[in-house]
Amino acid sequence: MEKALTLEIVTPDKLVLSETVDYVGAPGYEGEFGVLPNHIPFLAALQIGNLYYKAGGRTNYVFVSGGFADISNNKVTILAESAEKAEEIDVERARKAKERAEQRMAQQKEKLDYARAQAALQRAMSRLKAAQHEKAA
Amino acid sequence: MPSLKDVELKITAVKKTKQITKAMNMVASAKLRGAQQxxxxxxxxxDKFYSMLSDLAGKADEGAHPLLEVRSEIKTVGIVLGTSDRGLCGSFNTNMINTAKRLAREKAAEGKSVKFYCVGKKGRDQIKKTEFELKLALADRMGSLDFTLANEIGLDIINAYLGGELDEVILVFGEFVSVARQVPTTLQLLPIASADAEGGEGEGGGGEYIYEPDVVGLLGELLPRFVKVQIYRALLDTSASEHAARMSAMDNATKACNDMINALTLLFNKTRQAAITTELMDIVGGAEALKG
Known part of the structure; x- marks a missing residue:
């Protein structure tokens, strides 16, 4: 029997995704990592970024806004505060959010607001990137 | 004896009230379904979050993170109170506000100062009238409850806690037991009580984990989020409880309307009967007089 990975992405609002996949690439805290079947148990914090998985020869992208990945027994569970499949991303909204964040960063140099704007910018850019990948595929 | 017209008017008024309470009952039951969903x-x-955290917490020491540490001297207590934005839900809000007030008085009697964080209009309005400080009030947010709200409150509280402004934080919310039962519940939010009492067992299996970053670093990421998860869960429960409480309150009101309509209809009939009788007596009397 061939071992397969199960990928589950959970947010407070819903179960975003639950699928059998061949490979998962995730934006780890200390850099991207890949997961293949029979991976050792692994618990990692995630950055804002894009996660991708391969299933049936196709690569799919999912935006995650940070969170955690728990890998054990060939099961990858992602806990994120928000996650969107690439095809569900609202490109227009992300673009606007990006502009807004850039403006705010240009305007104020105060530390807290700056960090918030930076995080917002990062989220917007990751969303756009995921959407682009989706289009190319 | 009231006039016929008066009684008729009253019956119409009660019927209209009944329509409203019935509609509110149905709206509340639809909203309750949404909240339960x-x-x-x-x-x-x-669930996943609890099992992850209890797994980790077992591997770290008590003092591994400031959010876990119990402070030796507690000067200021924060109370997070979740209530509804609207009334007409029986004693639901009153129960919760009283629980919170009692807790606050207890803490004040021990010489600690109390600060309130209120979600929901009803709680805010009541706490404003007390001697306690209202640190944060969020009104009109329960309707479209989502994680952002919990995030906002969580950030505020964690910052205050780490800044030494608060030494202990307690959550007061309406636990949703069943449609017929909602219990005002208190829960210690900070410092985080040992997590394994809360969540289920770790998933076991798989032997030793690899952690990235290390256990302490991960805890630093997980714990603040845990606080928000707790707040969100409490708010969700409060929202479901509110709708359940309103449902039964409106059900009772509709029943009371029915009783009133029955009583009034009886009165209306009696009054009408009396009027007819007097009229008949008049006519008969008149006819007798003519004959004579």
Whole structure:
């Protein structure tokens, strides 16, 4: 029997995704990592970024806004505060959010607001990137 | 004896009230279903979160993170109170506000100062009238409850806690037991009580984990989020409880309307009967007089 990975992405609002996949690439805290079947148990914090998985020869992208990945027994569970499949991303909204964040960063140099704007910018850019990948595929 | 017209007017008024209470009952039951669905959808996230955290907490020391540490001297207590934005839900809000006030008085009697964080209009309005400080008030947010709200409150509280402004934080919310039962519940939010009492067993299996970053670093990421998860869960429960309480309150009101309509209809009939009798007596009397 061939071992397969199960990928589950959970947010407070819903179960975003639950699928059998061949490979998962995730934006780890200390850099991207890949997961293949029979991976050792692994618990990692995630950055804002894009996660991708391969299933049936196709690569799919999912935006995650940070969170955690728990890998054990060939099961990858992602806990994120928000996650969107690439095809569900609202490109227009992300673009606007990006502009807004850039403006705010240009305007104020105060530390807290700056960090918030930076995080917002990062989220917007990751969303756009995921959407682009989706289009190319 | 009231006039016929008066009684008729009163019956119409009560009937209209009944229409409203009935409609509110149905709206509340639809909203309750929505709230329960939200709880349902949040459960997988919360369950996974608890098991992850209890796994980790077992591997770290007590003092591994400031959010876990119990402070030796507690000067200021924060109370997070979740109530509804609207009334007409029986004693639901009153129960919760009283629980919170009692807790605050207890703490004040021990010489600690109390600060309130209120979600929901009803709680805010009541706490404003007390001697306690109202640190944060969020009104009109329960309707479209989502994680952002919990995030906002969580950030505020964690910052205050780490800044030494608060030494202990307690959550007061309406736990949703069943449609017929909602219990005002208190829960210690900070410092985080040992997590394993809360969540289920760790998933076991798989032997030793690799952690990235290390255990302490991960805890630093997980714990603040845990606080928000707790707040979100409490708010979801409060929202479901509110709708359930309103449902039964409106059900009772509709029943009371029915009773009133019955009583009034009886009165109306009696009055009408009396009027007819007097009229008949008049006519008969008149006829007798003519004959004579």
């Amino acid at each position: 939200k709880i349902e959808r949040f459960r997988p996230y919360a």
